[in-house]
Amino acid sequence: MAITDIKAFAHLTEADIEMLGQELDAIRRSVELSRGERDAKYIRRTIAAQRGLEVAGRAILFGSRNRWAWLTGTALLSVAKIVENMELGHNISHGQWDWMNDPEIHSTNWEWDQTGPSSQWRRAHNYSHHTYTNVLGKDEDLGFGILRMTRDEPWRRVHLVQPVANLILAATFEWGIALHDWDAEKELSGHPKKWNSEPNKEFARKAARQVAKDFVFYPALTGPAWKSTLKANATANLARNLWAYAVIFCGHFPDGAEKFTVEQLDGETSGEWYLRQMLGSANFKAGPAMAFMSGNLCYQIEHHLFPDLPSNRYAEVAVKVRELCDKYDLPYTTGSLGKQYLLAFRTIHKLALPDKFLKRTADDAPETSSERKFAGITLPSLPTAAQMQETWHDTHIIPVDPATGQRYGLRSAMQEARVVLKAKAKHEKEVLREARRALKEKARQEKQMLREAGVALQERARHEQETLRHKPFWAKATRRFG
Amino acid sequence: MVFKNVREWLEAPAASVAERGGRLNVLRGAVARVTTPLLPDDYLHLANPLWSARELRGRVVEVRKETADSATLVIKPGWGFDFKYQPGQYIGIGILVEGRWHWRSYSLTCPPNWSEPGHGGKRVISIAVKAMPEGFLSSHLVNGVKPGAVIRLQAPQGRFVMSFPPPDKVLFLTAGSGITPVMAMLRGMDRRERVTDVVHLHSARTAEDVMFGNELRALHDRHPSFSTHLHLTGENGKFKLTDLDERFPDWRDRETWACGPAAMLDEIEKHWREAGLSDKLHVERFEAERSAIGEGGTVTFAKSDRSVEVDGATSLLEAGESAGVQMPFGCRMGICQTCVLTLSSGHARDLRNGDEKREGDKVQTCISAAAGDCTLEI
Ligand code: FES
Numbered sequence: 001m002a003i004t005d006i007k008a009f010a011h012l013t014e015a016d017i018e019m020l021g022q023e024l025d026a027i028r029r030s031v032e033l034s035r036g037e038r039d040a041k042y043i044r045r046t047i048a049a050q051r052g053l054e055v056a057g058r059a060i061l062f063g064s065r066n067r068w069a070w071l072t073g074t075a076l077l078s079v080a081k082i083v084e085n086m087e088l089g090h091n092i093s094h095g096q097w098d099w100m101n102d103p104e105i106h107s108t109n110w111e112w113d114q115t116g117p118s119s120q121w122r123r124a125h126n127y128s129h130h131t132y133t134n135v136l137g138k139d140e141d142l143g144f145g146i147l148r149m150t151r152d153e154p155w156r157r158v159h160l161v162q163p164v165a166n167l168i169l170a171a172t173f174e175w176g177i178a179l180h181d182w183d184a185e186k187e188l189s190g191h192p193k194k195w196n197s198e199p200n201k202e203f204a205r206k207a208a209r210q211v212a213k214d215f216v217f218y219p220a221l222t223g224p225a226w227k228s229t230l231k232a233n234a235t236a237n238l239a240r241n242l243w244a245y246a247v248i249f250c251g252h253f254p255d256g257a258e259k260f261t262v263e264q265l266d267g268e269t270s271g272e273w274y275l276r277q278m279l280g281s282a283n284f285k286a287g288p289a290m291a292f293m294s295g296n297l298c299y300q301i302e303h304h305l306f307p308d309l310p311s312n313r314y315a316e317v318a319v320k321v322r323e324l325c326d327k328y329d330l331p332y333t334t335g336s337l338g339k340q341y342l343l344a345f346r347t348i349h350k351l352a353l354p355d356k357f358l359k360r361t362a363d364d365a366p367e368t369s370s371e372r373k374f375a376g377i378t379l380p381s382l383p384t385a386a387q388m389q390e391t392w393h394d395t396h397i398i399p400v401d402p403a404t405g406q407r408y409g410l411r412s413a414m415q416e417a418r419v420v421l422k423a424k425a426k427h428e429k430e431v432l433r434e435a436r437r438a439l440k441e442k443a444r445q446e447k448q449m450l451r452e453a454g455v456a457l458q459e460r461a462r463h464e465q466e467t468l469r470h471k472p473f474w475a476k477a478t479r480r481f482g
Numbered sequence: 483m484v485f486k487n488v489r490e491w492l493e494a495p496a497a498s499v500a501e502r503g504g505r506l507n508v509l510r511g512a513v514a515r516v517t518t519p520l521l522p523d524d525y526l527h528l529a530n531p532l533w534s535a536r537e538l539r540g541r542v543v544e545v546r547k548e549t550a551d552s553a554t555l556v557i558k559p560g561w562g563f564d565f566k567y568q569p570g571q572y573i574g575i576g577i578l579v580e581g582r583w584h585w586r587s588y589s590l591t592c593p594p595n596w597s598e599p600g601h602g603g604k605r606v607i608s609i610a611v612k613a614m615p616e617g618f619l620s621s622h623l624v625n626g627v628k629p630g631a632v633i634r635l636q637a638p639q640g641r642f643v644m645s646f647p648p649p650d651k652v653l654f655l656t657a658g659s660g661i662t663p664v665m666a667m668l669r670g671m672d673r674r675e676r677v678t679d680v681v682h683l684h685s686a687r688t689a690e691d692v693m694f695g696n697e698l699r700a701l702h703d704r705h706p707s708f709s710t711h712l713h714l715t716g717e718n719g720k721f722k723l724t725d726l727d728e729r730f731p732d733w734r735d736r737e738t739w740a741c742g743p744a745a746m747l748d749e750i751e752k753h754w755r756e757a758g759l760s761d762k763l764h765v766e767r768f769e770a771e772r773s774a775i776g777e778g779g780t781v782t783f784a785k786s787d788r789s790v791e792v793d794g795a796t797s798l799l800e801a802g803e804s805a806g807v808q809m810p811f812g813c814r815m816g817i818c819q820t821c822v823l824t825l826s827s828g829h830a831r832d833l834r835n836g837d838e839k840r841e842g843d844k845v846q847t848c849i850s851a852a853a854g855d856c857t858l859e860i
Contacts, residue, residue, distance in 0.1 A: 025834075029835055032835060032837075035581065035582075036580040036581045036582070037580045037581040038581070039581055040578075040580075040581030040582070041581070047528075048528050051520075051524065051525055051528055055525070093819075094819070095819040095822070095846075098819070098822070098844065099582060100581055100582050100583060101576070101582055101583040101584070101585070101842075101843060101844070102583050103536075103537055103634075104524075104527075104534075104536060104537070106844070107819045107822065108819070108822055108844065111519035112519060113519055113520070118519075122818075122819065122820070123812065123820065126812065126813075126817070126818035126819055126820065127812030127813055127818040127820055130813070130817055130818060131812065131813040131815070131817065131818060206519075209515075209518045209519070210518070210519075212515075213515075213516060213517075213518050217515065217516045218516065221516065270815075273815075307817050308816075308817060308819070
């Protein structure tokens with residue numbers, strides 16, 4: 001079972017969490033107060049650059065029958081679509097630029113270059129996903145309803161095709177998102193069935209327009225080059241889909257991005273909400289260019305803490321959040337893009353299998369753990385541990401090491417757990433090897449005994465024969481005629 | 483028939499953004515079909531902000547000092563501006579200060595279809611702004627805006643207007659910057675050479691504070707049927723309405739337009755009501771540029787035609803729900819932007835950080851509370 005009690009899991013007291021929340025609020029406030037001309041310029045320039053790239057790409061594709069023109073046009077268009085999707089569509093729809101009060105750059109009316117209508121995405125993403133981040137059964141983004149991304153979810157037979165489903169999802173990511181948001185919208189607006197409901201109409205309109213634009217109008221405009229333009233558009237969409245998919249998966253599914261149960265939501269304080277966002281997401285390391293191309297979602301942790309702060313400020317926020325993690329001894333999950341993706345990739349493939357093939361449980365698996373993981377783990381490195389009271393909860397909340405002044409929290413506990421679990425595994429292996437050795441020895445002995453018995457038997461037979469051969473003739477004759 | 487449908491279909495994508503475009507809409511619509519979800523404007527206004535049809539834009543072409551603390555801004559509106567408004571109407575303008583757009587409304591001081599000589603007959607409009615002691619935007623407009631600045635504009639609106647032809651006998655009662663809409667009326671009458679019997683009583687603190695002083699004098703010289711009477715409150719205190727009988731004995735016969743501080747207008751309304759002349763009185767209330775007053779207040783939901791009294795701790799979302807308004811919401815904690823609505827008047831306060839929101843701002847209703855009376859567009 002995933003985390004049910006974030007306090008216990010995080011090794012923090014109520015007061016700690018409250019304080020942490022206040023420190024995060026302060027970070028938020030300092031960015032809010034310093035938002036200004038520089039940030040406004042950033043988004044306006046990004047918009048202008050994106051439009052420029054798109055126009056240039058489309059223009060070059062008029063000559064797309066030429067190989068170089070095709071490659072250049074497709075590359076420009078791919079980049080344009082990625083920027084539009086990540087840095088503009090995603091971030092503006094989050095309200096990151098609403099403070100500018102500019103109706104043209106505002107969450108309430110920004111429409112993005114993707115299959116699904118922005119409004120439906122906003123509802124599913126901003127509301128369902130960002131409010132209930134990683135809460136099982138509440139956050140539909142956990143595996144997008146297709147993939148089993150945590151062993152908290154019972155295995156079903158369809159999960160066997162997960163490796164293939166994953167590839168399809170990656171290639172058609174915009175459609176995956178669009179359908180997923182459409183469903184959520186129908187659910188949330190209470191129109192699940194009626195075929196001509198508003199969500200259905202809206203979806204159809206947007207999807208038709210998108211398809212028509214990329215696969216009919218623009219190819220047709222380029223006349224004789226229509227075929228190569230069509231291919232270019234499809235390729236650009238594919239590139240954008242794969243990249244968006246990779247960024248999202250790296251932000252949510254590497255090891256260390258924890259899952260929670262609905263119990264955690266019960267009376268959740270704002271500090272706990274912050275903490276859940278922090279523990280539930282993961283970053284990946286990126287330089288400025290890659291950060292920009294990912295819509296600054298390489299700072300997924302910061303984004304989940306402050307979804308509506310301008311994306312260009314996440315880098316500086318990240319420094320402060322890391323400091324807080326150090327202070328409260330909390331893990332800050334990050335790694336290279338490749339590593340983070342491989343971790344997610346491993347989970348996808350591992351969890352395609354039924355539970356009986358999996359070694360760990362949902363309490364101490366790499367992709368989901370819970371406070372129960374620490375039960376029964378003794379902490380030899382901490383002298384104070386012994387003096388602690390009896391209950392599990394108390395032995396695990398050790399605010400500060402009196403000797404070093406270093407706070408003891410989740411990060412250390414995780415490390416300890418890793419060491420202890422490793423030691424445990426090693427020990428088990430050792431025991432196993434020992435047992436095997438003993439068994440082998442026994443087998444050898446038995447074999448030996450058997451061999452010896454065999455030899456003895458043979459010896460006896462030989463002896464008997466010998467005796468028989470040397471019996472006097474009369475004895476033989478008697479037997480024959482007697 | 484078929485053609486009409488095709489045309490409608492073509493125009494549809496641009497219909498909401500370019501209703502003023504006329505035949506151009508077909509082209510805009512057709513282009514929009516191809517550039518979806520972007521609209522032609524998304525490209526056009528990058529080239530020239532004034533070409534935006536999504537929203538009216540304008541460019542400040544001149545800033546002219548009127549008095550020490552007031553100035554006239556001459557603005558050239560962008561594509562699609564309708565110059566056929568009525569004198570006395572006001573206009574919403576948005577101005578960019580440190581990356582953020584601020585909205586305020588100001589009376590147009592120019593009559594419709596008015597061309598400022600010296601601007602080559604270019605079609606321009608003007609507003610006059612008086613810097614308020616605590617009004618950071620009005621001070622910025624008077625002292626900070628440079629010619630060339632691009633601003634956002636709203637179509638002119640308001641019912642404080644003078645129809646044409648003007649009534650035979652007119653009384654203007656103004657104070658402070660309340661003179662601005664009246665100036666538009668006067669200039670309109672002047673331009674059409676129809677200045678009837680008009681008396682104007684203007685209150686200002688000192689003679690230096692009078693906006694458009696020279697122009698008023700020149701108007702009187704050209705049209706003796708018009709005269710302005712100054713009442714300097716610095717020396718004489720507030721103008722007493724009981725003095726009207728003495729100064730303008732025929733005030734009851736005059737069609738009256740009054741504009742100035744709320745307290746003055748309240749008195750005037752009362753005085754006219756008592757005289758049974760309410761239908762001869764036109765009043766314009768400026769929402770003075772001031773910061774939020776107090777905590778809580780009456781929240782009005784304009785489209786649902788409901789209102790409710792709340793305290794300063796109740797969110798606008800809760801207020802709406804308690805009044806039975808279908809409010810949009812999601813997270814109810816300020817992160818999802820589902821609940822965003824436009825504040826069409828009054829003030830609200832962000833409960834998380836105390837930030838003040840005012841008329842024209844979009845507010846997250848789940849984390850904002852009323853700061854004084856306010857109206858939401860729902
Ligand atoms: S309901 Fe989510 S921001 Fe207000």
